[in-house]
Amino acid sequence: xxxxxxxxxAGMLGLGTSAWAQEWTLAPAQVFPEHTADDAFYTxxxxxxxxxxxxxxxxxxxxxxxxxxxxxxxxxxxxxxxHWYRVWEKQYPDLVSVYEVAKSYEGAxxxx
Numbered sequence: 834x835x836x837x838x839x840x841x842x843a844g845m846l847g848l849g850t851s852a853w854a855q856e857w858t859l860a861p862a863q864v865f866p867e868h869t870a871d872d873a874f875y876t877x878x879x880x881x882x883x884x885x886x887x888x889x890x891x892x893x894x895x896x897x898x899x900x901x902x903x904x905x906x907x908x909x910x911x912x913x914x915x916h917w918y919r920v921w922e923k924q925y926p927d928l929v930s931v932y933e934v935a936k937s938y939e940g941a942x943x944x945x
Contacts, residue, residue, distance in 0.1 A: 892908075894907050894908060895907065895908045895910065896908065896909045896910065896913050897910055897912075897913070898912075899912075899913050899916040899917065903917050915944060918931045918944060919931060931944050931945070932944065932945060933945075
């Protein structure tokens with residue numbers, strides 16, 4: 834999908850919008866490396882030196898997908914914690930509200 838954006842000031846100054854128009858192509862929804870379990874590497878696009886590759890490791894002391902209960906004897910990925918935030922938000926709507934406060938460099942949400 835392509836969209837054209839023109840500056841209103843160009844029309845006001847009589848410069849015409851063609852001198853100021855830009856075409857952007859909207860990218861498809863991004864899949865973050867944490868969500869692709871089949872890949873052996875994380876890929877991170879870089880501004881300076883291009884794409885970087887990092888080997889994926891799976892550790893036994895980390896919970897990578899939500900379980901039946903939340904325990905505090907292991908580490909949890911952000912996706913697991915986000916799952917529990919949503920569960921608590923549904924169970925206790927008077928006490929818990931989850932909302933996005935920012936996005937990471939790659940566009941992943943930060944919730945509060």
